[in-house]
Amino acid sequence: MPEFWEAVGQRWQAAVDAAGDVPDGRLVTEELRRRDRRELSGTIAITGYRGAGKTVLRDGLLNRIEQNYVPPPKSLVDELHRFTLERGRDLRRMGLVVVPGQSSADRSDSLARIFDPRREIAPAGVIHVVCWGHNTIDSVQDRRTIRKEIEASGREFDLGALQDWNRQAELEEFRQVAEHVGGVWGRNSTPWLIIAVAQSHLYWNAIERAAHHYVPGWPDPDEKKPGQPVPGQPVPGQPVPGQLGRGHSVPGREPEPESEFRQDLRGLVEDMRTRGQTRIAVLPLASYPNDYRFDNIRIKSGLGAAEGRNLMGTFATTLGEFCDLGTR
Numbered sequence: 001m002p003e004f005w006e007a008v009g010q011r012w013q014a015a016v017d018a019a020g021d022v023p024d025g026r027l028v029t030e031e032l033r034r035r036d037r038r039e040l041s042g043t044i045a046i047t048g049y050r051g052a053g054k055t056v057l058r059d060g061l062l063n064r065i066e067q068n069y070v071p072p073p074k075s076l077v078d079e080l081h082r083f084t085l086e087r088g089r090d091l092r093r094m095g096l097v098v099v100p101g102q103s104s105a106d107r108s109d110s111l112a113r114i115f116d117p118r119r120e121i122a123p124a125g126v127i128h129v130v131c132w133g134h135n136t137i138d139s140v141q142d143r144r145t146i147r148k149e150i151e152a153s154g155r156e157f158d159l160g161a162l163q164d165w166n167r168q169a170e171l172e173e174f175r176q177v178a179e180h181v182g183g184v185w186g187r188n189s190t191p192w193l194i195i196a197v198a199q200s201h202l203y204w205n206a207i208e209r210a211a212h213h214y215v216p217g218w219p220d221p222d223e224k225k226p227g228q229p230v231p232g233q234p235v236p237g238q239p240v241p242g243q244l245g246r247g248h249s250v251p252g253r254e255p256e257p258e259s260e261f262r263q264d265l266r267g268l269v270e271d272m273r274t275r276g277q278t279r280i281a282v283l284p285l286a287s288y289p290n291d292y293r294f295d296n297i298r299i300k301s302g303l304g305a306a307e308g309r310n311l312m313g314t315f316a317t318t319l320g321e322f323c324d325l326g327t328r
């Protein structure tokens with residue numbers, strides 16, 4: 001299915017390119033009032049590992065992120081909401097359920113309930129949130145445990161080790177979710193899945209490498225190519241590393257093997273009977289572009305609020321398309 005993944009890659013690139021643009025603003029999302037009990041067109045499930053940015057993404061979709069926004073504490077139970085996707089006169093009322101990312105019986109129960117194959121109605125679609133190893137861990141105890149596990153594996157604790165640890169945990173979590181999703185997709189003729197690559201403001205200067213990790217078919221930006229320039233030298237006509245819209249690459253390395261995440265995503269889609277109708281997107285997000293902190297590790301945001309909003313605009317447009325909202 002190379003063309004299928006090529007289209008997914010083009011959508012990703014379009015979102016990256018549009019980060020510096022003014023969003024078209026025609027698609028609006030809004031939280032529904034509690035009293036509004038009109039019928040929903042379906043429910044969207046938001047899944048992903050702890051501290052990836054699910055609840056903050058929810059707040060973005062519900063239009064709750066304003067100047068004095070305070071990020072939510074970790075989630076322990078399902079978060080249920082209703083919101084509208086609106087473009088011109090076309091409107092969809094959708095339910096939203098955020099599955100908590102912390103390992104717990106509640107989380108397992110929640111996944112089993114939402115993706116129960118005996119249920120008549122499966123979720124209309126799934127947003128699975130990943131963050132290329134930049135999970136926020138609020139609890140001191142949990143940070144200490146991660147640190148100890150890394151050191152026990154014989155590795156020094158640093159940013160690279162932390163990200164590898166998080167990415168491994170993220171992969172294991174994705175496998176669990178993919179199992180559930182695969183179970184219900186067999187019966188749903190038009191399933192969709194968006195991989196939300198959140199907190200991209202923390203690695204915008206390496207966004208190509210994140211794309212290589214998450215987007216099947218995306219080339220390794222660091223791969224050695226014949227006649228490639230010496231590492232560290234600027235390439236005429238090429239954007240400067242770290243510049244908005246393009247990632248940083250280190251030419252001259254051997255190609256990295258396809259990530260396990262990518263293989264699993266590919267497997268999930270290609271194993272399905274309905275794969276021709278499946279809609280998949282992998283999109284960058286920066287719902288709340290602030291700096292990152294994990295003990296003494298700090299990362300500065302590479303994007304501002306405007307770019308974060310633009311990425312959200314592109315994300316919402318795809319969401320509207322997947323929820324069959326009209327295009328004008």
Ligand SMILES: Nc1nc2c(ncn2[C@@H]2O[C@H](COP(=O)(O)OP(=O)(O)OP(=O)(O)O)[C@@H](O)[C@H]2O)c(=O)[nH]1
Nearest residue numbers: 050051052053054055056071075101136287288290
């Ligand atoms: N800087 C930055 N921080 C973010 C962003 N999204 C989330 N965070 C931070 O990460 C923390 C966790 O984000 P949440 O959205 O609560 O994470 P979650 O995926 O819901 O995690 P659980 O509730 O533990 O499953 C937040 O408290 C923020 O501090 C983002 O876009 N930018």
Ligand SMILES: [Mg+2]
Nearest residue numbers: 054055074075
């Ligand atoms: Mg949460």
